[in-house]
Amino acid sequence: MKYDNYIFDLYGTLVDIHTDEHNIVLWRKVAGYIKREFGVRYKPSDLRKRYKEIYKDEVRKLSVKLNLEHPEIRVSWVWDRLLAEGAGIDCASDRNGNRINISKNRRRTQSGPEALTPRIPASTPNDGPMDEPSPEIEKLCIFFRETSTDKMKLYPGTEQTLQTLRDSGKKVYLLSNAQRSFTWKEIQELGLEKYFDDIFISSDKMIMKPQRQFMEMLIDKHALVREKCVMIGNEIGSDMKIAADCEIDGIFLNTCGYSGEKIEKDLGKLNISIENDHLLIISDGDIRKIL
Structure with missing residues (x-):
């Protein structure tokens, strides 16, 4: 890791x-x-x-x-x-x-x-x-x-992955475009709260991804070294864009089953090459592969 x-x-x-x-x-x-x-x-x-x-x-x-x-x-x-x-x-x-x-x-x-x-x-x-x-x-x-809502569950391997990161001494953060009024309840019911060192919810900050200031707030608060950070998300125009704009690495989890052509096209709109050394694409969306 x-x-x-x-x-x-x-x-x-x-x-x-x-x-x-x-x-x-x-x-x-x-x-x-x-x-x-x-x-x-x-x-x-x-x-x-x-x-x-x-x-x-x-x-x-x-x-x-x-x-x-x-x-x-x-x-x-x-x-x-x-x-x-x-x-x-x-x-x-x-x-x-x-x-x-x-x-x-x-x-x-x-x-x-x-x-x-x-x-x-x-x-x-x-x-x-x-x-x-x-x-x-x-x-x-x-x-x-x-x-x-008609479906809400953790992806396979989510808790195991988060626990492995914490057991390895890694810092784990959440940066979510969400509304605290219902998201906090969902985080607790899904048993996720205990895995994070800090949780940033966009409605608290009144700013959302891909606005780079949202990520910068997290980086500044914890004095994070950019070269030692990675953003993991399922949206290119949101998660991968904010990572690129803040000069940190990104891992794209293709949980929606997008084709390779669509992924490449969406990255191209952001002037990000699919062969970018600072971007890892996990085509099947399996979170366990980030380890």
């Missing part, structure tokens, strides 16, 4: 996962949850449409605020806005950009047997150094995630 520091991606690298956020059945269930828990009514199709619109708008605003090409929003911001809109609450931001409700009592009036009383959780800015939504919003995020 030539490296001292192994930096892993999570989903598609260590965790075999499949989610479907487009299926209308998901949005029916989420609409039912929102009505039941918060007293806010949405048609499933409207909820799906507005979720995507608000998500895109939050990304745009954060990109401008932080001057980043690849910002990572906190998905709680989307749900905060959706609930407020559904309850007829006016939302704004204070001078520091923190989200606040400026008219908590100004709600749509409803009448009849189906009338609902909105029960919106107290507004929390959630703009600090860690992604910490209110407990009610965190539960909503987890419900959405679990309802949209």
Whole structure:
């Protein structure tokens, strides 16, 4: 093992996962949850449409605020806005950009047997150094995630590989494009937390791969020597790009079964040669072969 520091991606690298956020059945269930828990009514199709619109708008605003090409929003911001809109609450931001409700009592009036009383959780800015939504919003995020997920398991050899690295005195880090509001629970349930010396989740930092600053934060925090680091991931445009941009080696795990032609083409878009001495391609995606 030539490296001292192994930096892993999570989903598609260590965790075999499949989610479907487009299926209308998901949005029916989420609409039912929102009505039941918060007293806010949405048609499933409207909820799906507005979720995507608000998500895109939050990304745009954060990109401008932080001057980043690849910002990572906190998905709680989307749900905060959706609930407020559904309850007829006016939302704004204070001078520091923190989200606040400026008219908590100004709600749509409803009448009849189906009338609902909105029960919106107290507004929390959630703009600090860690992604910490209110407990009610965190539960909503987890419900959405679990309802949209139909497969989540570790790839064969994942735990054995991570344990072998640690037993060999290597440092093991996680650098994941993910939302803490549900990812932390998944990390713990999959038994992965104990293997990492540090965990960087993009929603905490409000920056995501392939933005090189995300990796630089990890390198700087632990004073890592670049020549002794390697990034292991399953996405060329994300994991391998950030590795190349930060001048560290990369190991590409082909867990999606891409053809050699596609891999070479995708690397070519980044001006990375498939014969690059600083890149190892594991064609069958077997994580055990990084050892």
